[in-house]
């Protein structure tokens with residue numbers, strides 16, 4: 001171990017108390033999204049903390065983005081510390097929003113309680129623990145090596161849990177996640193301290209509507225039932241689409257194992273009249289039925305083919321099934337992204353994991369998307385990974401926690417990787 005690494009190791013160990021209290025303080029802001037509670041005080045808390053260690057602070061409100069209002073401003077913070085002289089910029093990006101609390105908690109979700117070497121609370125794992133670890137990593141690094149070249153940035157951004165449009169997407173549109181301002185990005189999402197997440201699968205959401213004709217329910221032969229048409233769609237999906245999806249395997253190292261193939265969830269089906277007023281159903285043949293699908297696709301697939309697989313089944317029904325008609329509407333899509341294994345940020349974090357944890361890292365791909373999509377697509381920056389403490393399976397659960405030792409170790413990994421990326425050493 002080099003002198004600097006040894007120095008950083010001791011310094012970060014000494015800062016453990018600070019790391020824990022920073023995590024607790026961040027958890028105590030109930031930044032629930034939707035609707036986007038407490039973004040501004042949480043961003044300002046982070047800003048004030050980093051201002052105290054010499055960062056320049058800028059706040060950006062995602063004005064006009066979904067959910068933004070004076071009551072719920074989409075307040076983002078970017079903190080930047082200039083080194084001595086020219087060099088690259090290393091950026092740590094964390095989202096400050098958390099999902100709703102839900103049921104089944106035995107701890108106060110916003111108490112930040114410490115027990116058995118863990119900090120508990122909504123967002124402890126996803127991802128205020130990771131944010132706190134990156135702050136400590138960077139502060140320790142700046143103190144240990146104040147002469148470093150280049151610059152270091154830390155951002156706290158909003159709305160990741162709802163697509164990131166008021167957060168990273170908004171900032172990327174402004175050029176804040178592009179060269180020459182930023183060169184390397186680490187997103188401390190909870191992917192486990194020994195894993196490097198290279199990217200994520202693609203997404204296509206769509207709404208399919210089948211159409212029928214109204215009639216009295218006692219004489220369904222006078223109408224045309226849209227729900228039966230949707231039943232035909234479901235059965236065609238079972239017979240044709242699902243076997244096809246199961247046959248498509250990816251070379252991407254997606255975790256968990258079940259997500260190494262193409263998948264499709266049926267998020268919802270709506271059809272017929274609601275039993276709104278009396279609770280008693282009305283005798284109507286439904287004229288419309290809607291289904292929302294959530295298709296996750298692989299790097300080896302392209303979106304046009306993914307869509308065609310579905311529409312060709314629908315067109316087949318149109319040809320062969322009497323009176324069948326449909327409409328399809330795109331709701332959302334995200335292209336899959338995967339950073340190369342020999343990209344600088346991957347190599348730097350891999351070397352740091354080997355040194356701190358004495359093991360080779362695992363390389364993984366996330367089944368769902370996160371803010372890396374905006375950095376790749378809008379910022380055109382491809383030297384980006386997710387790496388952070390926290391156990392992925394605990395995200396969004398009750399009694400969510402982050403293990404303090406994991407935060408300390410991943411802070412060391414982040415500090416070593418920062419040094420490598422800035423100086424090549």
Ligand SMILES: [Zn+2]
Nearest residue numbers: 126127160189
């Ligand atoms: Zn997250």
